[in-house]
Amino acid sequence: MAGHEHHHHHFSLCFCDLMRLLWSLVVPCAYLSLLLTLVLLLLLLGLRVWLHGRRKARRARDGGPAVAFFHPYCNAGGGGERVLWCSLRALMNRYPGVSFVVYTGDQGVTGEQILEGARQRFNITLPRPVTFIFLRHQVLVEAASYPHFTLLGQSAGSMFLGWEALTAFVPDLYVDSMGYAFTLPIFRYLGGCRVASYVHYPTVSTDMLSVVRERNPRFNNSDFISRNPVLSAMKVVYYCCFALLYGLAGSCSDVIMVNSTWTLGHILALWRSPGRTSVVYPPCDVRAFLDVPLEDEDEDEEGWEELGREEDESGGGDRKCHSVVSVGQFRPEKDHQLQIRAFRKLLDRKGDGPGGRESLRLVLIGGCRNQEDEDRVLMLRGLCQELGVADRVDFKLNIPFEELKRELVDATIGLHTMWNEHFGIGVVECMAAGTIVLAHKSGGPKLDIVVPHEGRQTGFLADSEDSYAAAMESILALSPWARLEIRRSARDSVSRFSDQEFEACFLSATESLMSKLER
Secondary structure, three states, X not given: OHHHHHHHHHHHHHHHHHHHHHHHHHHHHHHHHHHHHHXXXXXXXXXXXXXXXXXXXXXXXXXXXXXXXXXXXXXXXXXXXXXXXXXXXXXXXXXXXOEEEEEEOOOOOOHHHHXXXXXXXXXXXXXXXXXXXXXXXXXXXXHHHOOOOHHXXXXXXXXXXXXXXXXXXXXXXXXXXXXXXXXXXXXXXXXXXXXXXXXXXXXXXXXHHHHHHOOOOEOOEOHHHHOOHHHHHHHHHHHHHHHHHHHHHHOOOOEEEEOOHHHHHHHHHHXXXXXXXXXXXXXXXXXXXXXXXXXXXXXXXXXXXHHHHHHHHOOOOOOOXXXXXXXXXXXXXXXXXXXXXXXXXXXXXXXXXXXXXXHEXXXXXXXXXXXXHHHHHHHHHHHHHHHOOHHHEEEEEOOOHHHHHHHHHHOOEEEOOOOOOOOOHHHHHHHXXXXXXXXXOOHHHHHHHOOOEOOEOOOEEEOOHHHHHHHHHHHHHOOHHHHHHHHHXXXXXXXXXXXXXXXXXXXHHHHXXXXXXXX
């Protein structure tokens, strides 16, 4: 009994000694943490004061406020770049006393060449000069730099690239026009800038979480992860944590513009700022296509139909060549592989007879941003060879606007295959050009674009190789009159996506911020 009490007493002494040791360690650690936090706050305060001084000096030198757009790939030829140039044009015309800057990571080009590229690709000329700040570390936001944890890596990289941009030029208003939400707190809290954002596509979404939870392999969910329940569960946790951080970063924005109903739903769920968020449909160059008379094209087609009937009587067939055109950057999410595979199935359905394989061609039009995109084009060319359709598929890269317009006007079908496309400028351009659209049954095309107009059909939707092939076959089987009715309805519906409509909505959304700059 005595031994037991002695043992208990000894244990109590050991436990008390352990607690004293832990306490002696915790107190210094707490003081050290407090000290480091204080030093960090002082450092951040010092940086903010320094940057504020630089902005004040710049404003005194330039004689007015400045607006800066963060767009590391401004020389690319996608819809996001069209938003950039139309935004600049609208603001320049409305606010003559404000200067404008574009942060870009494009290398090997001059500002003049970038502006000339915008003129050729988008038919846009800015009324005043714009200053380009060339960032040296664009590689920090390249997906290829982060084979694993890509979202986290690119977001962290964007913060460093944003810091480089901020130290190079301190604006009064910062606009993230490319979706790098993690740059917003840097410019707001360190730079002391007002901030706005135009969101084309949420970096993470509930749809992405669903893909991982359901273990569905896609371009952003590798096969080896989708097959492993443990890795899938870990990726869900990773996405949830990232979504929380993304929401906190995005909520720093004073004004939030989104490009579609689909994007609006996700941004409201993640950023939780409904009072500052509005839909601003992106600008689509519809005016350039509206001078093409649909009736003339129909008459040509009726002529071909008559020729086809004559040839049918003599054992021949309709020899008219139908082109299926796709417009979109060569990025993995655009799913050009689906287009090629569906086109192969269409060729198989049509056979080698009159009006068959030789009367069809697929034209893939798009911009290449970097070597990764160019490698992807090589892979797609290889897929065409593998499927035996290389002779019926054309690739047209970084083509001028006039050539793009010509291809769309001549096309019978405009093809779009991106799952949950945030909006779909290429879809709208196809509709304006009089092309019958076949788009993916999801995202912006489903919710905002390929919807009935005054009760009339404006296009077709599909979501698999078979459904795409069947829809293309159905479109080709329609009479010229039936196709004309769909084309007319589609063209009538695109006025809500015009440059003028975008500029009016963009200026309205940013007016509260711009009016404060001029005071």
